[in-house]
């Protein structure tokens with residue numbers, strides 16, 4: 001595919017040309033000056049390894065925990081670790097930037113999840129949106145959609161069920177109403193795209209291509225594939241790969257594909273999607289569920305079924321991130337029940353390089369920004385100049401050299 005110039009804007013609204021690379025970026029990469037913690041910076045550690053492989057010696061196999069210097073930051077007797085903590089790190093100096101591929105570089109790894117933050121503009125009064133890592137806007141389809149019959153949401157223990165049904169004004173209206181605003185923001189806006197056929201997805205993405213203010217797309221593949229009799233793209237490896245491949249061929253925009261938890265084993269799907277050209281994966285979308293009316297005369301939701309989200313799904317999402325991180329070598333964005341810094345740290349340890357906050361925003365829209373500050377403070381308190389050392393620490397040791405599929409892209 002021919003390389004194109006993509007225009008991003010700075011906070012001052014000044015266009016900054018960014019060259020879109022023709023090669024796929026291969027690694028989750030935090031893009032700080034050192035790319036690894038000061039506690040672990042030895043000048044030898046590669047920055048192009050997958051999470052959990054930082055500092056791995058291909059000849060000897062991997063010991064992620066040792067390689068990441070987690071013993072150091074936890075206060076072990078490592079001289080490097082002790083030096084770093086004695087030196088102290090100013091929280092303001094901690095580098096939280098992350099490269100999700102194809103030039104999509106976030107200032108920090110805390111994003112807001114699709115469907116829970118509107119188009120970003122709705123929260124302008126209460127949240128300094130520019131401080132977010134990125135905004136994933138509401139699911140966007142080719143034509144306007146009314147969404148499902150009400151009731152469309154209900155609370156559940158430790159979560160909520162929603163069956164909004166992708167209500168949205170359609171891609172043309174989204175571009176017309178919001179893209180101009182987004183173009184003036186420093187925070188990248190990623191458009192969440194949905195469709196009922198491959199042609200739908202491709203048509204939406206084609207319209208988004210080259211629109212200033214659109215920094216990337218996230219494919220919501222948890223949609224019924226009309227051509228396959230309503231079977232979700234996300235639960236069928238071939239269909240997931242096919243839609244990813246078609247979208248990849250249609251756009252140079254950074255492409256994140258969002259995985260569904262509603263499968264027995266998500267790994268083959270994640271691999272197929274990565275092989276089909278996704279720059280990054282996000283995991284997970286909601287879990288299929290339902291609730292009954294109070295009198296138990298039938299389903300509560302107008303659509304019968306809804307998507308479960310919130311803290312209730314975190315263990316499922318954590319398991320999926322952990323599994324997927326071991327089979328793909330592209331960045332993983334974790335989503336599911338994040339309400340506090342510990343959740344973020346868990347997902348990073350399981351191999352994600354970024355996170356999205358969803359349902360918790362309804363209770364506290366300022367949470368994502370606080371998590372950015374908390375993560376920065378956490379790194380500083382551990383003597384880390386960047387958060388890369390927190391990534392992949394819970395992954396099992398993997399024998400053999402790091403997987404490599406091409407050249408790393410660095411903006």
Ligand SMILES: Cc1cc2nc3c(=O)[nH]c(=O)nc-3n(C[C@H](O)[C@H](O)[C@H](O)COP(=O)(O)O)c2cc1C
Nearest residue numbers: 113114115139162220284285309310336337358359
């Ligand atoms: C009300 C609501 C609407 C959502 N709409 C979308 C959507 O349009 N597209 C999508 O990919 N995910 C959508 N999601 C799923 C979220 O982006 C996220 O994947 C999920 O809620 C899990 O994260 P959480 O537990 O932090 O909410 C929606 C979730 C909620 C609660």
